[in-house]
Amino acid sequence: MHRNPNPYCCHYHHFSPSSLLPRPFNLPSMATASPLLPLTFLPSKISASTSTPLRASLPSIDHKLVISGGRPISGHVPISGSKNSALAVLAGTLCCSSGPVALRGVPDLLDTRTMADVLRSIGARVEAEHRDVLVVDASDVGLTEPCSEKIGRIRAGFFVLGPLVARFGKAEVAMPGGCRIGLRPVDLYIKGLEALGAVAEEEKVCVYGANGKGLVGGSFHLAYPSVGATETFVMAASMADGVSVLTNAAMEPEVADLTKFLIACGACIEGAGTSTLVITGRKKLYGAEFTILPDRIEAGTFMAAAAITRSCISLSPVIPPHVAQMTEKLTEAGCKITQIGPSALEVSAVPEVTGGDLQAFNIKTLPYPGFPTDLQAQCMALLTTCVGSSIIEESVFENRMHHVEELKKLGADIKVDGNTAFIDGTKPGRIALTGGRVRAADLRGGAALVLAGMAASRITEVENIAQIDRGYERFEEKLLLLGADVKRETEAGVSNLHPVM
Numbered sequence: 001m002h003r004n005p006n007p008y009c010c011h012y013h014h015f016s017p018s019s020l021l022p023r024p025f026n027l028p029s030m031a032t033a034s035p036l037l038p039l040t041f042l043p044s045k046i047s048a049s050t051s052t053p054l055r056a057s058l059p060s061i062d063h064k065l066v067i068s069g070g071r072p073i074s075g076h077v078p079i080s081g082s083k084n085s086a087l088a089v090l091a092g093t094l095c096c097s098s099g100p101v102a103l104r105g106v107p108d109l110l111d112t113r114t115m116a117d118v119l120r121s122i123g124a125r126v127e128a129e130h131r132d133v134l135v136v137d138a139s140d141v142g143l144t145e146p147c148s149e150k151i152g153r154i155r156a157g158f159f160v161l162g163p164l165v166a167r168f169g170k171a172e173v174a175m176p177g178g179c180r181i182g183l184r185p186v187d188l189y190i191k192g193l194e195a196l197g198a199v200a201e202e203e204k205v206c207v208y209g210a211n212g213k214g215l216v217g218g219s220f221h222l223a224y225p226s227v228g229a230t231e232t233f234v235m236a237a238s239m240a241d242g243v244s245v246l247t248n249a250a251m252e253p254e255v256a257d258l259t260k261f262l263i264a265c266g267a268c269i270e271g272a273g274t275s276t277l278v279i280t281g282r283k284k285l286y287g288a289e290f291t292i293l294p295d296r297i298e299a300g301t302f303m304a305a306a307a308i309t310r311s312c313i314s315l316s317p318v319i320p321p322h323v324a325q326m327t328e329k330l331t332e333a334g335c336k337i338t339q340i341g342p343s344a345l346e347v348s349a350v351p352e353v354t355g356g357d358l359q360a361f362n363i364k365t366l367p368y369p370g371f372p373t374d375l376q377a378q379c380m381a382l383l384t385t386c387v388g389s390s391i392i393e394e395s396v397f398e399n400r401m402h403h404v405e406e407l408k409k410l411g412a413d414i415k416v417d418g419n420t421a422f423i424d425g426t427k428p429g430r431i432a433l434t435g436g437r438v439r440a441a442d443l444r445g446g447a448a449l450v451l452a453g454m455a456a457s458r459i460t461e462v463e464n465i466a467q468i469d470r471g472y473e474r475f476e477e478k479l480l481l482l483g484a485d486v487k488r489e490t491e492a493g494v495s496n497l498h499p500v501m
């Protein structure tokens with residue numbers, strides 16, 4: 001690997017964003033996957049505090065979900081810790097050079113397992129302690145080139161760049177993977193680090209800290225409130241020498257959660273959850289205990305599941321303001337959402353509440369507090385069952401409509417023009433989805449197909465569910481617990497149990 005002869009030099013290397021476009025998506029290979037682990041998990045034991053063993057990657061690439069549709073669901077579903085918060089916080093553990101971090105609520109997902117492997121590849125210790133605590137000790141990390149193959153599987157792999165440059169003065173990180181929903185460049189990450197004095201090398205993502213040590217405080221205005229670029233800047237600035245200011249920062253709850261985590265570790269950050277962050281760098285951050293916030297996207301997905309099956313379910317823990325956009329849209333459709341506890345909601349779409357049909361609504365995805373792009377596909381599935389026409393405008397990612405063709409195979413009537421989808425809903429008293437064989441192209445699109453299958457009149461098979469396993473903890477087990485007829489089919493046969501533990 002080529003190295004800068006003087007990695008700490010201050011001269012400027014021109015940074016070319018085009019050299020940082022993502023490489024092709026790289027799913028975990030069956031050849032490298034570990035064998036199935038013993039099954040010890042029973043659906044009745046699902047709890048919001050499910051443990052996080054984070055062992056080897058889940059070999060679910062050839063698994064499919066088989067759904068027998070048309071059944072209502074009922075009961076309570078526990079919501080796991082947030083995938084996107086957990087991934088950012090796991091990257092943030094690299095800021096802690098003194099003492100271990102104890103994390104509660106890290107969901108057991110393909111993506112969190114991959115992130116754990118990324119951390120291990122540079123010398124961090126990542127271990128499950130008790131059933132619910134994941135301990136990460138990055139005190140002895142010394143390497144600055146995390147495993148490229150693992151980074152190439154997940155978007156959040158790139159989040160380690162900021163902490164590594166800030167702590168060690170250099171880092172070489174491969175282009176990340178994640179959902180194939182657009183070009184997803186990393187130019188804003190790099191520009192943010194450059195504002196802190198970093199120097200990026202052309203042709204590869206190799207970044208050096210300023211003045212041979214690390215980063216210096218600086219100001220940066222994000223041209224777009226990118227979640228990952230905000231998180232990268234905040235982690236890096238927390239260890240930079242001096243005060244940094246970030247404006248037009250992303251305000252997603254997961255960004256605020258990362259900020260809270262860093263503060264718990266000794267960082268000095270003002271403005272958490274707002275668009276202006278003022279960060280006073282600290283020489284060192286320390287290990288701390290932290291609990292990951294509940295996953296608002298998983299919660300929103302189950303809210304959509306209740307609506308699409310015209311059912312009534314409760315869910316917790318959920319932070320009601322975090323799902324406000326979903327609550328607003330489902331209420332517009334005719335559902336009733338009731339807060340039944342400080343962190344519990346009931347979602348009802350039963351005929352006695354809705355009068356029989358749900359009404360179409362429109363969506364435009366936007367950065368938080370706008371409607372989340374990560375719930376667009378699930379809402380599209382729902383809208384194919386609502387009465388009337390609706391329009392979905394995807395404004396965050398330029399290529400997040402892969403689920404359209406698959407939904408059409410299940411009987412949906414959808415037309416796409418650029419990033420706008422026109423959904424011709426169903427007729428009163430009739431749900432048009434029939435079922436069929438479809439393939440998950442990405443995480444949320446995959447979940448949307450499962451929801452559609454639950455409303456369809458016949459059997460639906462969803463293939464390539466490794467995509468779903470990337471971001472939903474025990475998805476089909478939770479659905480099964482609610483009474484859905486969902487089975488995981490593996491090469492070895494049918495299984496209603498997740499093959500993780």
Ligand SMILES: CC(=O)N[C@H]1[C@@H](OP(=O)(O)OP(=O)(O)OC[C@H]2O[C@@H](n3ccc(=O)[nH]c3=O)[C@H](O)[C@@H]2O)O[C@H](CO)[C@@H](O)[C@@H]1O
Nearest residue numbers: 084155156184185186187188189226227228229374396397
């Ligand atoms: C692991 C994680 O947390 N993933 C989430 C994160 O992704 P991620 O952090 O990748 O999303 P961003 O907010 O960065 O991306 C939003 C838009 O900004 C563009 N962009 C981003 C960075 C950059 O340097 N240059 C650039 O042009 C992207 O291509 C995209 O069109 O936020 C998204 C938006 O809420 C969510 O859908 C993802 O689930």
Ligand SMILES: C=C(OP(=O)(O)O)C(=O)O
Nearest residue numbers: 155178179374443444471
């Ligand atoms: C787009 C998503 O994930 P990632 O950014 O990890 O690809 C998602 O969670 O919907």
